[in-house]
Amino acid sequence: MLAERGHDVTTIDSHSLIRILETKATWNEWGYLDYGLIDPRIRSFNVPYQDTEDNLALDVVVSVSVIEHVPNSVRKAWIRKAYRQLVSGGALLLTVDTVPFSRQLWNFSEGKQVEDPGVHGTVDDLARDLSETGFVVDSVEHRDWLPLTKIGMARFKAHKPL
Numbered sequence: 001m002l003a004e005r006g007h008d009v010t011t012i013d014s015h016s017l018i019r020i021l022e023t024k025a026t027w028n029e030w031g032y033l034d035y036g037l038i039d040p041r042i043r044s045f046n047v048p049y050q051d052t053e054d055n056l057a058l059d060v061v062v063s064v065s066v067i068e069h070v071p072n073s074v075r076k077a078w079i080r081k082a083y084r085q086l087v088s089g090g091a092l093l094l095t096v097d098t099v100p101f102s103r104q105l106w107n108f109s110e111g112k113q114v115e116d117p118g119v120h121g122t123v124d125d126l127a128r129d130l131s132e133t134g135f136v137v138d139s140v141e142h143r144d145w146l147p148l149t150k151i152g153m154a155r156f157k158a159h160k161p162l
């Protein structure tokens with residue numbers, strides 16, 4: 001949709017499972033898809049986000065339910081990475097799964113606990129990490145449970161000051 005509107009779009013996913021169009025019926029939200037197979041205007045890279053270049057001059061960095069699946073230390077490094085990659089005024093948009101009826105960040109990655117829950121952190125810890133990195137946090141919305149799911153969800157909108 002973004003590419004159709006004329007934006008340059010790059011996607012990143014480090015998963016070792018490569019999704020192919022022929023097995024679409026078996027896909028779930030885990031795995032690497034080369035979105036260029038669907039729209040040649042999109043570039044996709046099968047690399048860890050922490051290994052991407054710093055000086056990309058991006059207008060927006062978007063992460064949909066990924067940043068909570070990595071350890072706290074990696075999450076902090078990702079926030080610093082996004083800050084360096086954005087232009088001044090650029091936006092960071094995050095959705096983050098949370099443990100139902102709490103403010104704890106979801107602490108599992110493909111069924112395995114990521115780390116001690118006390119280390120993993122909360123919605124408020126993530127907002128503080130953004131501020132401490134230099135982002136202006138424009139909004140944090142949190143629903144402590146999404147009906148028909150096993151999760152809550154927070155949405156963060158932040159920007160790098162001019």
Ligand SMILES: C[S@@+](CC[C@H](N)C(=O)[O-])C[C@H]1O[C@@H](n2cnc3c(N)ncnc32)[C@H](O)[C@@H]1O
Nearest residue numbers: 012013014015029030031047048049064065066
């Ligand atoms: C819950 S899925 C969400 C995927 C997609 N955003 C969506 O909403 O369908 C989490 C994804 O994060 C990817 N991931 C985990 N660690 C990563 C890392 N260090 N760098 C890039 N992607 C990573 C996983 O491979 C997985 O495909």
